[in-house]
Amino acid sequence: MIRMLLRVLGHQYARPVRRTVALMTTTAVVEGLSYALLVPVLRALLGGTPADAWPWLIAFGGAVALYAVLRYVSDLSGFRVGTTLLRGMYHRLGDHLGRLPIGWYSAGRVGEVSVLASRGVLQAMSVIAHLLAPLVSASVTPLTIVVVMLAFNWQMGLAALVAVPVVAVVQIRAGRSMAAADAERAERDHEATGRVIEYLQAQPVLRAGGRTGERFRLLDDSLRELQRASRRTVLSALPGALGLTLTVQAMFTVLLVLGSYLALGGNIGAAEILAILVLAARCADPLLSLSEIGGRLRGARSELVRLDTVLRTEPLPEPLEPIQPERHDLEFDSVTFRRDDHTVIDGLSLSVPQGQRLAVVGPSGAGKSTLLQLLARFHDVDAGAVRVGGADVRAIDTEVLMARIAIVFQDVYLFDGTIEENVRLGRPGAGEAELRAAATAARLDEVIERLPGGWAANVGEGGALLSGGERQRVSIARALLKDAPIVLLDEVTSALDPLNEAAVHEGIERLMAGRTVVMVAHRLRTVQRADRIVFLDGGRVVEEGGHDELLRRGGRYADFWNVSLTTARPAR
Known part of the structure; x- marks a missing residue:
């Protein structure tokens, strides 16, 4: 321990x-x-x-x-x-x-x-x-008392010493039997906690579907399993506690009988017997507490x-002699990446010249977001290389790499603080004019004007006090303030209403200007304005080219485009 x-x-x-x-x-x-x-x-x-x-x-x-x-x-x-x-x-x-x-x-x-x-x-x-x-x-004091008993009377001390291995065996066996029960209870506790959270979060959906009774049964079953596991934990503790109590009581009884026998035979005085029995009784309390202490220690x-x-x-290894990339072009060179024995990216090769925009489209699970994660070195590749400015990202210091990349995700997380504090995360040392300019470019100034407190308005934990579009504007302003030469965008407008989408799209356009951009996107106008488009499926590039070129081919991208047009057209 x-x-x-x-x-x-x-x-x-x-x-x-x-x-x-x-x-x-x-x-x-x-x-x-x-x-x-x-x-x-x-x-x-x-x-x-x-x-x-x-x-x-x-x-x-x-x-x-x-x-x-x-x-x-x-x-x-x-x-x-x-x-x-x-x-x-x-x-x-x-x-x-x-x-x-x-x-x-x-x-x-x-x-x-x-x-x-x-x-x-x-x-x-x-x-x-x-x-x-x-x-x-509880361990040392009884052993010391046993040594004292040996010094005063070896027969009594030896009898007490015999109990030491017995107590140890009882404790070890009790610990082993309770370990499995403790693990099961912890697992059931985790499952029940998840069910409670799920039940609370799903209330709007459950009530709309009239399925609260069914879902409550799932929660009830989980809590019932937790109750059974708790009962098994208590029952598994009983043999150890009873065994320890019986061992201690049996030891005291043996010492009492042996002391009486020695006193009656005249081998030891009554005062010595009484003192040794007091010592033996003093051993009992700490020994009996071992059961409770053992449970807390487990x-x-x-x-x-x-x-x-x-x-x-x-952690991912840091280079011993880091390289400082001079350019901002991007390259995937025969990249293979696996997650949980599943190949997500399979021998993929593509490049993005400095200052150009690459749009990545494809079905869900094709590996689009994984490409962005590999560029930012969220993971290391299993084969091949990801390069920034001609340098393998594994040869670039992590802080240097992240300083060159601004990332805007679909799901924006904001810290529980003010709007200004969250925007300044992009560049804490930025001046007031730069901060205001980034907010204006992201159209965050419109949000700040209507919120009580303005820049000092609190966003809540995770940005819960702001709408999705407002959180996205904060994220874009943060990226603009960072002023990184490489921008990674992950479906940033896929879940926004038309008004917020227009505002966010305007901020994105300003963010992408003059920078090397890789975007995962579904929105038509975002994809259409890319310098090059790759259609990804199964971790491989199926099609690659410009927007008009891919439409003329009539392949997978053309099908994707036509479906997007159909879903985007308003119903009559």
């Missing part, structure tokens, strides 16, 4: 963790040794001269005071180290997530990482602050495993 914790945290935190563990271990040993003083105390009190107990009582009081000081210092150290580790873990996780390729962030993985970065990190880091001291105390360990999995994910 400690080794995994140190691996997740990094070697720079090894020393404070080891120091804290050593301090907690010393505290547990002192606690156990302090109980050894009960033997001479009870021997004097039950003997002929009770006053002889005073020196031992003073020593016992001093030992307890020393234990109290050590316990305070060790607990304080645990909290401080835990706080430091929590902060360090957030920094390490954040830095690592910032280096992972953007293509790694699938929809499901984003939810998983968000839970891991909140509840998961807190639970994992609670080991040092809240679980380590009880675990060390939960923390599962989060550590998830953290370890994320932190062991390799």
Whole structure:
């Protein structure tokens, strides 16, 4: 557990963790040794001269005071180290997530990482602050007491020592049996959470279709499965808890019987027997707490495993001697890219001269958006090369590459802040005049004028307080402010109303002016104005050429164009 914790945290935190563990271990040993003083105390009190107990009582009081000081210092150290580790873990996780390729962030993985970065990190880091001291105390203090018992009476000590491997075996077996139940419960919990979110988000569709009853049954079934899994988790914990309790009680009973036998035989005094039984009883409490501590440690360990999995994910390699591209032309050279054993791009070759516009069209799943992602190095290709300015993107420093590319997606994400803060993400150091000019070019100024607060208007989480067209205008203004020589557009007007589409299209035209552009588009006028068009299907270029040329051929692009005309023509 400690080794995994140190691996997740990094070697720079090894020393404070080891120091804290050593301090907690010393505290547990002192606690156990302090109980050894009960033997001479009870021997004097039950003997002929009770006053002889005073020196031992003073020593016992001093030992307890020393234990109290050590316990305070060790607990304080645990909290401080835990706080430091929590902060360090957030920094390490954040830095690592910032280096992972953007293509790694699938929809499901984003939810998983968000839970891991909140509840998961807190639970994992609670080991040092809240679980380590009880675990060390429950393990080391009873062992110290057993050693003390061996020193006073080897028969009683040996009998107590026999219980150590039995307790260990019970704990190991209980942990193994509960691990599977814990994993199943976590899976059912995740599934039930997804069903709850799905049920809430789908309310408009479900009510319009009159299918709330059916969908509620799906949610109810999921919650019922979670209830069953929780019941199995509780039942799987019972054998371990009962086994541990029975083992501890049996150990105490054996010691009581053995002590009585030795006392009746005159081999040991009544005071020593009473003191050793007090020591044995003191062993029981920490041993019985092992069951609860074990359950909490398993939960923390599962989060550590998830953290370890994320932190062991390799980021895309950075070049040792990065190249600075001088041009802004683009090239795909025999590119093959696979995702989950499925070939998305298959031996594709095409080029975009500097300052020209390439439109990529084709059916859904043809690999159009993947082309843009490969240009921005969201992923690395499996074969071939993607080049910017003649340089392989793998040989260009990531920050240099991203500084040359402006990307406008169909689904725009805005941070929970003001409009100005979201636009300035394109170039934080831009002047006021440049900011206003970008907003005007994107026709964002129309939105700013009608919103309360203007530039200081809050957009909400994800831009929820703005419409889709308004979010898109913010995104275009951000790209204009960045002023990158390469622009990637991914169906930016496919889900907008005519008014917003016209405004966004005007902003796009200004954004594309004089730049190298690759656009994934369905809108007719956007495609028509491209210098070259490629029709993609199955990750391959099926047709390539100018708009008029492809129409004359009467191939796949002509069919696509005719269908687009039909769907765009208003009904009579």
